[in-house]
Amino acid sequence: MKARVHLTEREADVVRLLARGYTYARAGARLGISPHTVASHIKKAYRKLGVNSAGAAVMQAVKLGIIE
Numbered sequence: 001m002k003a004r005v006h007l008t009e010r011e012a013d014v015v016r017l018l019a020r021g022y023t024y025a026r027a028g029a030r031l032g033i034s035p036h037t038v039a040s041h042i043k044k045a046y047r048k049l050g051v052n053s054a055g056a057a058v059m060q061a062v063k064l065g066i067i068e
Helices: 009-021 024-031 035-049 054-063
Strands: none
Touching: 009 024, 009 035, 009 054, 024 035, 035 054
16 A cells, blocks of 8 residues: 655655756756755655655655656
């Protein structure tokens, strides 16, 4: 059974961009937010997903059906 994890839309957007290889700076530029704000969103996503790296966050989000 899959665990229920809820990422905000912005957190999911950031994880999607990291999955595409974006840096925090590039993701921030794409989303119209600062790299610091990107880092804040990704930290929250890591905590919710129970991971410690971008790669693990992407894999967990795909596994849980949060991103494709």
